[in-house]
Amino acid sequence: MKEVDVYTRQLKDGTLSRRQFSKLIAGLGLGAAAAGSILSSAYAQTPKKGGQLRMVFHNASQQETFDPIKRFSRLMAHRDRAAYNCLTDFTPDLKVIPALAESWESNDTADEWTFHLRKGVEFHNGKSLHAKDVVYSINRIYNKEEARGGTVFVEHVTDITAVDQHTVRFKLNTPDVDLPTVLALLWFAIIPEGNTDEGVGTGPFKLKEFEPAVSATMVRNENYWKSGYPHVDEVVSFSIPDPIARLNALIAGEAEVIAQMTPTLIDKINSTNGVELLSTPSGYRTAGVMRVDVAPFNEPDVREAMKLLIDRETYNKIVYKGQSLVGNDHPIAPIYPEHCADLPAREYDPEKAIGLLKKHGLDKHAFELFASEVGIGAIEGAQVWTQMASKAGVNFKTTKVPSDGFWDAIWRVKPFIMSQWNMRPTANSQLAIAFKSGASWNDTFWGDERFDSLLLASKGEKDEALRKEMYCDMQQILRDDGGQVIMSFVSILSAARSEVKNVVTNPVSALEWVAENAWLDS
């Protein structure tokens, strides 16, 4: 029973007390005796030490490095998370928790933040953690020649100072209540002053061997500050580009955890003994993108018509086999704490859509939707959308284009496309990156004054309830007027062998924290 597994995991994570657990199990109709026996079996499963964890990802590249400011793939995120720590960390439900910083506080205007470092932490090379290392590590992101991203999150930071050995202060030119969350991103991994890509950090694993595009071997850091972690002796990571070959390697026992499975492989994984599907709900989306600066999408009615032409439940069932969450035309997926559940879900209403198009004399207009392999399920999705629209009598057609060169020739060029958006770790960055007026990545060319001012104000609002209201307003504006048709949030599909226990996945990149938490039951 699925609920039992979920509750058991929460119990072990400490998010549920024994009493709450027993209540919930009783609620499932299993009775107190059952709760007791599940409880004891849950506690019997204490983590075992040792073993080798082999993690296989999809893309290998000559550009791979352990320099945290040059990270670009999930394979590298896994390695960086194993080697390094940040000041803060995320839980799987995107709450910020202490890491190298034990505590932090801000002034009333949220534009000055002080972080207090954990004492007695040592780098892999034996050097003690000093506030100067933090200042050095975070300042590296401002080197635009070298950094592959991340600068945008800390553009408002004017000064970072080491107050004493264990205190770091950030001064900002605009308020930002998200700063502690942002600093949990791997762009801000802490390395010793003067280092770059040596792989020396404070993290759970020490780098032993590394060859770009081939593999990396990392061994347990016996001196890790988080006592009891990690559980496995060694982590090896490499890549097998073909998803079927990757799954074969897992089934044949040549890997313990594999990344990037496709919906077509779900049946195979579920029907094979000894391997399990890991489906992580995420904020990743493959969406329809309309350029609101060109006809006919400059007309809000036309945008609404496009949104009304999808039967979302059916769409998600066909395209993602249920491994997705239904979207409501705004990018704040249900997994964000800021998600607004009060907004009415977008209905499938072809008649209203036709009416809106007729109003502008566009009921005979030929809509051409460009789709490529960029975006999980983009082509299938475009075809399903086309079918649904055509059935309603709208002249709709899918044009397939190669994924090669997509970002040059199609994205932000063609007026109506299917494109992908990776999940950003904070609701604010998720909104700012694609919807702020004039943002470099604004692919709908949409802009709204009220939205922009809410976006700015929400960063400085320390009152949780007020903040949530602001985020709700922004979600509503995008849902009603925005240029992205967001019908799904695609779950990240991975797979693991059954003997791997405590596989903690997260919605942003799925496997980043697996190495630290997993243990092998052999």
Place this chain on the structure above:
Amino acid sequence: MILLVVRRLLVGLLTLWAASVLVFAGTELLPGDVATVILGQEKTPEAVAALRAKLGLDKPAPVRYFIWLTGMLQGEMGVSLVSSKPVADVIGGWVKNTFILAGFTAAIAIPLSLILGMLSAAFPNSLLDRSISVSSLMIVSVPEFLTASVLVLLIAVQLQILPATSHLTTGASAAATFKALIMPMATLTIASLAYMTRMTRAAIMDVLRSPYVEMAVLKGVPRGRIILLHALPNALGPIVNVIALVLGYLVSGVVVVEAVFAYPGMGRLLLDSVGLRDFPMVQSLTMLFCGFYITINLLADILAMLTNPKLGEEG
């Protein structure tokens, strides 16, 4: 004959040059360049411009081509735009892997196909000949990715005798490396065997119909001896030609097999490099492929001429 070899060498160099121009033009026609591909969705006009200037992509195409060509003529393969390392350093390992796989496969497939071909020719229309001919025809009709997938399912996933992937790690023992090679080797052997077997049979049968073989038969020479000593040397020309083609395929055309077994070979590297628009890598790899083809074919021709003096005189 030396004159002929020199002429062929010159034609070969001309072919190499033509290929380099075609490949360069091809990569230029593709949308985007390495700067926009590396930056992907994260690109901003400023970042693209900065990266282009850093990589020297802001120069016009013909200028970039001649910079590369003059480098190549001095034996410099250039620097990979993606990893900023010398191309020679980057491709070394991958080239070695490809040649290991091709070499082992050839060492098994060539003698095996010669033996099977000769057996077929020795007993024409016998049960043996027919079964070899039918099975080789069947095998040649099955695409290699299917052969590979069936082998993986049977041997690695069901029986779990051999690894499903041939992921080579540094420092792996020779035994482990060889074990990892068996499955791709088997796939490639199956894929290339049929051509060589059928060509060997056809060529030997052809020679067997000639008057001097009839003379040998009438003299009472045993059939085995006729095939080995009289027919095979005279049939070598066409056989060597098909072997050359197969060797070329083993080096450059095994991208699909590399993908199924996750084998880090040159085909995969070329595919990745095209995707990344890493022009110096693409050019160097295609030059290697092209050079290998030309050399192998040249050697095949020389061998054919040595075994058949008539060809040399005509040249």
